[in-house]
Amino acid sequence: MTYILRRLGFYLIAAWVSLTLNFFIPRFAPGDPASALQARFQGKLEPSAMAAMKVAFGLTDEPLHVQYFTYVKNLLRGDLGTSIAYFPAPVSEVIGKALLWTLFLAGLAVLVSFALGTLLGILTAWKRGSWLDSVAPPTFIFLGAFPYFWMAMLLLYALGFVGGWFPLLHAHSSHLSPSLSLEFIGDALYHAVLPAGSIVIASLGGWLLSMRNTMIGVLSEDYITMAQAKGLSERRVMLHYAARNALLPNVTGFGMALGFVLSGSLLTEIVFSYPGQGYLLFEAVKSQDYPLMQGLFLSITVAVLAANWLVDIAYVWLDPRTRS
Amino acid sequence: MSFFRQLLSNRKANIGLTLLGVFVLIATIGPYLVRDASEFLTTPLSPPDSEFWLGSTSQGQDVFAQTIVGARTSLLIGFLVGIVVVAIGATVGIAAGFFGGWVDDVLSLLTNVFLIIPGLPLAVVLAAYLEAGPVSIAFVLILTGWAWNARVIRAQTLSLRRKDFVAAAIVAGESRLRIMFFEILPNMTSLIVSGFIGATVYAIGAQVGLEFLALGDVSKVTWGTNLYWAANNQALLTESWWTIVPTGVCVALVGFALVMINFAIDEITNPRLRSEGGWKAVVRAAGVTPGFSTPVLRRGSLADSNALADSSAPALSKEAS
Amino acid sequence: MSSTPPPAASRARPGEPLLSVRDLCVEYVTPTGPVRAVDRVSFEIGRGQVFGLAGESGSGKSTAAMAAMRLLQPPAVITGGEVHYEGRDVLAMGEDELRAFRWKEIALVFQSAMNALNPVLTVGAQIADVIERHENVSSAQALERAAELLALVGIESSRLRSYPHQLSGGMRQRVVIAIALALNPPLLFMDEPTTALDVVVQKEILQQIAELKERLGFSILFITHDLSLMLEFCDTVGILYAGRLCEVAPAKELFANPQHPYTRGLMRSFPELHGPKQRIEGIPGSPPDMRSPPSGCRFHPRCSVAIPVCDQEQPQLITLAAPALARAVGAETDTPDAPVGQQRGHRVACHVAAQTAGSSDV
Ligand SMILES: Nc1ncnc2c1ncn2[C@@H]1O[C@H](COP(=O)(O)OP(=O)(O)OP(=O)(O)O)[C@@H](O)[C@H]1O
Numbered sequence A: 001m002t003y004i005l006r007r008l009g010f011y012l013i014a015a016w017v018s019l020t021l022n023f024f025i026p027r028f029a030p031g032d033p034a035s036a037l038q039a040r041f042q043g044k045l046e047p048s049a050m051a052a053m054k055v056a057f058g059l060t061d062e063p064l065h066v067q068y069f070t071y072v073k074n075l076l077r078g079d080l081g082t083s084i085a086y087f088p089a090p091v092s093e094v095i096g097k098a099l100l101w102t103l104f105l106a107g108l109a110v111l112v113s114f115a116l117g118t119l120l121g122i123l124t125a126w127k128r129g130s131w132l133d134s135v136a137p138p139t140f141i142f143l144g145a146f147p148y149f150w151m152a153m154l155l156l157y158a159l160g161f162v163g164g165w166f167p168l169l170h171a172h173s174s175h176l177s178p179s180l181s182l183e184f185i186g187d188a189l190y191h192a193v194l195p196a197g198s199i200v201i202a203s204l205g206g207w208l209l210s211m212r213n214t215m216i217g218v219l220s221e222d223y224i225t226m227a228q229a230k231g232l233s234e235r236r237v238m239l240h241y242a243a244r245n246a247l248l249p250n251v252t253g254f255g256m257a258l259g260f261v262l263s264g265s266l267l268t269e270i271v272f273s274y275p276g277q278g279y280l281l282f283e284a285v286k287s288q289d290y291p292l293m294q295g296l297f298l299s300i301t302v303a304v305l306a307a308n309w310l311v312d313i314a315y316v317w318l319d320p321r322t323r324s
Numbered sequence B: 001m002s003f004f005r006q007l008l009s010n011r012k013a014n015i016g017l018t019l020l021g022v023f024v025l026i027a028t029i030g031p032y033l034v035r036d037a038s039e040f041l042t043t044p045l046s047p048p049d050s051e052f053w054l055g056s057t058s059q060g061q062d063v064f065a066q067t068i069v070g071a072r073t074s075l076l077i078g079f080l081v082g083i084v085v086v087a088i089g090a091t092v093g094i095a096a097g098f099f100g101g102w103v104d105d106v107l108s109l110l111t112n113v114f115l116i117i118p119g120l121p122l123a124v125v126l127a128a129y130l131e132a133g134p135v136s137i138a139f140v141l142i143l144t145g146w147a148w149n150a151r152v153i154r155a156q157t158l159s160l161r162r163k164d165f166v167a168a169a170i171v172a173g174e175s176r177l178r179i180m181f182f183e184i185l186p187n188m189t190s191l192i193v194s195g196f197i198g199a200t201v202y203a204i205g206a207q208v209g210l211e212f213l214a215l216g217d218v219s220k221v222t223w224g225t226n227l228y229w230a231a232n233n234q235a236l237l238t239e240s241w242w243t244i245v246p247t248g249v250c251v252a253l254v255g256f257a258l259v260m261i262n263f264a265i266d267e268i269t270n271p272r273l274r275s276e277g278g279w280k281a282v283v284r285a286a287g288v289t290p291g292f293s294t295p296v297l298r299r300g301s302l303a304d305s306n307a308l309a310d311s312s313a314p315a316l317s318k319e320a321s
Numbered sequence C: 001m002s003s004t005p006p007p008a009a010s011r012a013r014p015g016e017p018l019l020s021v022r023d024l025c026v027e028y029v030t031p032t033g034p035v036r037a038v039d040r041v042s043f044e045i046g047r048g049q050v051f052g053l054a055g056e057s058g059s060g061k062s063t064a065a066m067a068a069m070r071l072l073q074p075p076a077v078i079t080g081g082e083v084h085y086e087g088r089d090v091l092a093m094g095e096d097e098l099r100a101f102r103w104k105e106i107a108l109v110f111q112s113a114m115n116a117l118n119p120v121l122t123v124g125a126q127i128a129d130v131i132e133r134h135e136n137v138s139s140a141q142a143l144e145r146a147a148e149l150l151a152l153v154g155i156e157s158s159r160l161r162s163y164p165h166q167l168s169g170g171m172r173q174r175v176v177i178a179i180a181l182a183l184n185p186p187l188l189f190m191d192e193p194t195t196a197l198d199v200v201v202q203k204e205i206l207q208q209i210a211e212l213k214e215r216l217g218f219s220i221l222f223i224t225h226d227l228s229l230m231l232e233f234c235d236t237v238g239i240l241y242a243g244r245l246c247e248v249a250p251a252k253e254l255f256a257n258p259q260h261p262y263t264r265g266l267m268r269s270f271p272e273l274h275g276p277k278q279r280i281e282g283i284p285g286s287p288p289d290m291r292s293p294p295s296g297c298r299f300h301p302r303c304s305v306a307i308p309v310c311d312q313e314q315p316q317l318i319t320l321a322a323p324a325l326a327r328a329v330g331a332e333t334d335t336p337d338a339p340v341g342q343q344r345g346h347r348v349a350c351h352v353a354a355q356t357a358g359s360s361d362v
């Protein structure tokens, strides 16, 4: 329990560092994006909203610490400013729905890829030197060396465009509106096959390699030899004795790699016009929508921190040593 | 045997180093040997033929030339960022591990925070506020990429600190900076090299990603902008696969080469990962299938059996060199 | 333990040892060439007997024991010799046969209890799984047996649900012993079962092993580098040096009348528990590098009484002639259940001892 609370403390600090970075970046940027911003908003915004924007981008003459407190206060109320690209919608509203799609796509892809990669890592380490072990690691290292979005374009081209087996864009068919119906969920999954598939292909090698390495280390432990000596079935030794232990360091690595894989999946969204955070990021960059960009940075960071906390909880569940 | 000699005698490392060498060569002299990469030269979107080996872009540029020229900036930034990232990582990591106490607390916290903040969104925000171009990209990549090395190097410093030679140097009254950089650092060669390689892989990939997002200078020819223009000009809808495949394959080959080198470094520094090839060859040569139980080979000493001489000796002597 | 049959005593053939190891050779295939870590080692263990294997660290004790169970992992290979268990040829067994054989007939107590237990499974699960695997019982019955086994080694059954890290070092070692006893095997290999523990716990555990042996009647191959333990615990002792047996004798005989200079050195390097206080003298020098062992007698570079032939010829294990034996073993003759054949003899592999004692070749 104390472990989980300690981790929570760390994530709060990390969140604070990110929002502080977010505060200082526009203020210390060389050019003058702030006044450009003001010019674009002049006359478009309510005076009160304009004031909030000014605070967010350091356009007021107040001392820095006062600006900072106003900024944090606004953030805590969920006020991230107003989007330029989607004017006059507030950034928080624009981000809200997109966040769900990103979590769905990236979450699906990361889980599938972690599960498959771990399984392959277990098998290749267990059957060291077999044909699987000599083929799988180099193949997936090679596939993993392609940029995520490139892999996305390739799948889109081959299976969507030429093959015609999968939808080319968006998260669901336009004739369906989001609901929890079986039809809609099936449709969303169908739309997710290519984008998630490309993320899985590009990220699987990393999980495979690290699981294989830790597994090989674990296999030379005495408790494995003892399990073998006890005559236990291969399955039990491989899964309950070796893999269960090898999994632990990889779960920690999983948390740390989440941000990286998520970054890749944001680019994948762009290729598929998938209505998530990555697509918004692209829109924001194209239209120089700084409020949206910064809001996305914060929301994605918070999502990653929260996911990491869930991983910590899973870790405690997997490793009895952290429980007492 | 020195670390670098071991590396040169490892098969995976050789594959990686050779491939990498080819690309470094291409990036160095290639641009002088091809057509102008940004000029309008032929019919837009013409597929590969005998004159334009990799076809042309929608602007009528030579894809082959673009791929070659793009290698230069991409590799340069990749290696540059790799070096700086390792330098920062080593400084922060060694300082944290060596001084301990509050210095370690602060540096470790900072390291862990930067490790967990997702890199791409932060890089996007930063790059958006900076002037577009390679320098900004390099800066952004360094800022978002240093933490991993700092963490790994700190852990290694902690274990080296307990070693006798460091204690001896402290007792002998050597200055701390001297100990950090002349006693501790030289004992982390493999870690520094693999950290550099990892950071370079990250830098090349992330750079391509940022440029794909139009955060680079889109008028320059790099691997990232090649892909940006291809996507921007609907390469898929026009079925002009040749505008995206060459660059993507090059990025992947360079990444593959670098990861193979790191794979080899893992094998060298962690003896458990080394293959059991020699043992397997000996066992197989005796007509026994290797399994879990200790094999029984009734041939007297292995030293005078043919098995070792025939099948495993070359492999063994190679590893031993 | 009431539900388990007594150790396979029914199959016993009088006069035949339970385990017989002949000329066992084990090599490690290393990048720089094969390393022979165990070189023509022979010993026998009779029913109810404790055979002790002693020697410095790296002398090949664990290697010899693990090889006899075919448990050594790459890069090890067995390159010669025989291992017979109740007449069954262990070196000829296939993978499946070995899986059924191990633990049922010979169980192993690993050198380090901490590393021998799986950190993520409960103690109960680690005892029960081997029972379920080898015997036709339900998992509830297996757990019940696990509780009985824990009671047998003096741990309350509530500990079934504990994880290894929640137990003290001594308790972990007891758990490992309980796992070894799970199938009530006739023979136990114990590889330094008490080294990592403090002296008081060490004593308790040894006491317990002795009691269990009385009750259950199993035989033991007892590995240690602590000679004083040997005297209390073993019937016969073999001294291993650099992969070769240099002396084998009944424990009391060996202590009363050590023949090999190395054995003598070893005995001097341990303080006697009861006898008069003696200065602890180690053996000068260090064990040889097994990649290039010395020629002739492997001990000669460290030996204070070496003669020219020692670095030329490898000494063979020879049985000391009866007169030399009789001088020391008068008290031994009434031992009930006398071990078989050569086990009774005092054998030594030393040129010097062979000259002075007078001997007969084996
Ligand atoms: N995997 C291996 N590869 C090469 N040589 C090995 C390997 N394992 C053991 N050896 C060598 O075999 C010899 C015997 O080792 P072993 O572990 O059997 O000694 P031991 O008598 O059990 O020592 P200890 O008292 O330390 O347990 C040692 O010299 C060691 O160097």
Ligand SMILES: [Mg+2]
Residues within 6 Å of the ligand: C061, C062, C063, C111, C191
């Ligand atoms: Mg041992």
